[in-house]
Amino acid sequence: MSALNQTSFHPASFFLIGIPGMEELHIWISIPFSLMYIATLFGNFTLLFVIVVERSLHEPMYLLLAMLAVCDLILSSSTVPKTLSIFWAQSKSISFHACLTQMLFAHISFIAESTVLLAMAYDRYIAICDPLRYTAVLTHSVIAKIGLAALARSFCVMFPTLFLLWRLPYCGHKIMPHTYCEHMGIARLACADIAVNIWYGFTTTLLSPGLDLVLIVVSYVLILRAVFRLPSKDARLKTIGTCSSHICVIFMFYMPAFFTFFTHRFGHNVPHNVHILLANLYVLLPPMLNPIVYAVKTKLIWEKVHLPDKHSHCTAPFVFSS
Numbered sequence: 001m002s003a004l005n006q007t008s009f010h011p012a013s014f015f016l017i018g019i020p021g022m023e024e025l026h027i028w029i030s031i032p033f034s035l036m037y038i039a040t041l042f043g044n045f046t047l048l049f050v051i052v053v054e055r056s057l058h059e060p061m062y063l064l065l066a067m068l069a070v071c072d073l074i075l076s077s078s079t080v081p082k083t084l085s086i087f088w089a090q091s092k093s094i095s096f097h098a099c100l101t102q103m104l105f106a107h108i109s110f111i112a113e114s115t116v117l118l119a120m121a122y123d124r125y126i127a128i129c130d131p132l133r134y135t136a137v138l139t140h141s142v143i144a145k146i147g148l149a150a151l152a153r154s155f156c157v158m159f160p161t162l163f164l165l166w167r168l169p170y171c172g173h174k175i176m177p178h179t180y181c182e183h184m185g186i187a188r189l190a191c192a193d194i195a196v197n198i199w200y201g202f203t204t205t206l207l208s209p210g211l212d213l214v215l216i217v218v219s220y221v222l223i224l225r226a227v228f229r230l231p232s233k234d235a236r237l238k239t240i241g242t243c244s245s246h247i248c249v250i251f252m253f254y255m256p257a258f259f260t261f262f263t264h265r266f267g268h269n270v271p272h273n274v275h276i277l278l279a280n281l282y283v284l285l286p287p288m289l290n291p292i293v294y295a296v297k298t299k300l301i302w303e304k305v306h307l308p309d310k311h312s313h314c315t316a317p318f319v320f321s322s
Helices: 002-009 023-053 060-077 080-089 096-129 131-137 140-166 183-187 195-227 233-265 272-296 299-306
Strands: 013-016 093-095
Touching: 013 096, 023 060, 023 080, 023 272, 060 080, 060 096, 060 140, 060 272, 080 272, 093 096, 096 131, 096 140, 096 183, 096 195, 096 233, 096 272, 140 183, 140 195, 183 195, 195 233, 233 272
Parallel strands: none
Antiparallel strands: 013 093
């Protein structure tokens, strides 16, 4: 009897239909999606390989870059392959447990990446505003604790959603207008009150990535204030150019994600295909751009990739190529 009740309570599988209203364009949409995913894999694996192999890169800034690359790989790889299988092979079915697992990995990696971005902003703040204390503040043990804290924080925030979704009855509702499983996308299939899910998602969004974004903005304001005090105009322009590119990628990471989260709560008039496209954007575009902006523009990594036999030495913890 309990097995029968469990079967009726939770569907055996869901059906992800892709981008609603754009089914005829799925094949064409899959082309940029697949190219972006390939670029994500190549860029982030290359970054990880260079950082692991080169002992001179075992420094705080580069270790944080490695953490960011891992988060990017998990975020994109937990969602994009299923999306492409929907577009290419009409493989729309996903089991209930696999859907929850995908949701958990996607959201955990997102929150962990947000935490790492905050740590990187703090790294830059110390490197520019208080460089003499850089090596004393950001030791290897501190970086390891940051990595563990990012993982523990994201897990603690997202693990309760498993119970919030598990308690809901779905009454045979199986069709999900999305390309991958996310918390509110699953919850909205339930035939019960989901107010707790809505408010939990809203609160955790404000208190985890939302708070991270506020602190990142504060750190960059302090960085820019310190930059404008530099005596050299060239140094000011160079640092401002670097910071502006980083800020653009940060907002490209957060804005589509916040749009997706808040649309579930407030955006009832937003076209569903726009909502789903932007939900795919934040798992595709930042993981592809991060290796370019954070690594290619970093002088020492650029030299290691292009001049592997040249043992250059970085004289400061925050040096970028022009």
